[in-house]
Amino acid sequence: MELNELLLGKGIDPRGVIVFRHRPNEPELNKVFPLLAADRPDLFNAYQQTHGEKVEKAMLSAKHVASFIRHGSGKALFIGAFAIRKTTPLTQAQYWRVPAHAELRKLGMRGFVTGSRSSCLWFDLKSIDFYSEWKGKLIVDWPPPERSWWRRAHRNQMSIHAVLEDSALDTAMQKWNELDLTWSQLSILPKRWQAKLAEWRGIYYIFDSSDAKGYVGSAYGAENLLGRWRNYGTSGHGGNRLLRQRDPTNFRFTILELVSPTMPPEEVQWLESNWKERLHTRQPYGLNDN
Structure with missing residues (x-):
């Protein structure tokens, strides 16, 4: 079984789905990102609501996002699925006035709104009930190349590698x-x-x-x-x-x-x-x- 079959089983056309395998480039943010995925869905979603121009273009023609985080080499851990609703343009000043963006900045996020870009699109992503019980448990195989962190679902085969009994997001308390x-x-x-x-x-x-x-x-x-x-x-x-x-x-x-x-x-x-x-x-x- 693979991801596209799960999508079809819930009545979602893979042709309208963008699949993310998040792995922030910023070292400090990347270190704590699983914690955001586990207990701060507001910050996790804020992180994925703005992107570079290429991803923006892909999302404008899509209806859903399936979100994963990196789970070792060639693997992705499921976090949730989201419906893509309206978009809003944000200037750089407006971007950093968003409270969640300011909090992510404290955690190391640099933000992509740099260089010659004067604005970006903010996507209203609404969490949907798509195998919500498998958050942190569903692992899929991520096709190469490893550095390609987003895909169009219908053009890729992402086999179900495992469904864990316990969530991989449950972080054991350090001594x-x-x-x-x-x-x-x-x-x-x-x-x-x-x-x-x-x-x-x-x-x-x-x-x-x-x-x-x-x-x-x-x-x-x-x-x-x-x-x-x-x-x-x-x-x-x-x-x-x-x-x-x-x-x-x-x-x-x-x-x-x-x-x-x-x-x-x-x-x-x-x-x-x-x-x-x-x-x-x-x-x-x-x-x-x-």
Whole structure:
């Protein structure tokens, strides 16, 4: 069986389908793209709603998009199918005013609207119920050449390689002492990770890669580390005076120590102070002002 048979089985003519196998060129965005596919469908769809002129032309004559992401050499992992509806021209200024584009930019997206192009087309893509239960599970063989990331469905044969029992998008939580997150990644944490961070309380470290200075903080309130890091993800500084003066895109977040969920706040605060002393994060050497 192959993809075109699945399309026909749902009453979709392959002649009107563009198949994407997304693999962003930007290294930082490519690294987190499976997380967007898993838990941020708004950002995933925003990424595929604008394209270069050649893809624009193909989409104008199509009715549907079948979206996959790269899943190793010669394989593609199914994310969803979308109906192509209206188009809207966007200038470069309008393009970057789209909130999702601004968020993707923080994750490393450069945007294709460069050079001599003064505008692009934005495609209204509406998710449709096409084997939705196979999101992250359906794997198809991607015909060569490998670098050709989009195809017209009716001109290609994409055999069904496998239908997994569990989604390949379910990202296992790293060990707490292996986490090393950028500020931008705080907004796209997988749900499984969020649940764990909400359980964990302890001492965390913020490293500013611009000058190698650090900040030590503690988390023991509502939602523990998740609640604290969400605050940084939203504000960029978490209310800390010295961090307000800095660019949060240079921040990296790690965990120094986990503590018991029943540890009294004053003991957590003592541990925090102890880490500040040992890592010399109080000003003028670091970013703690107390």
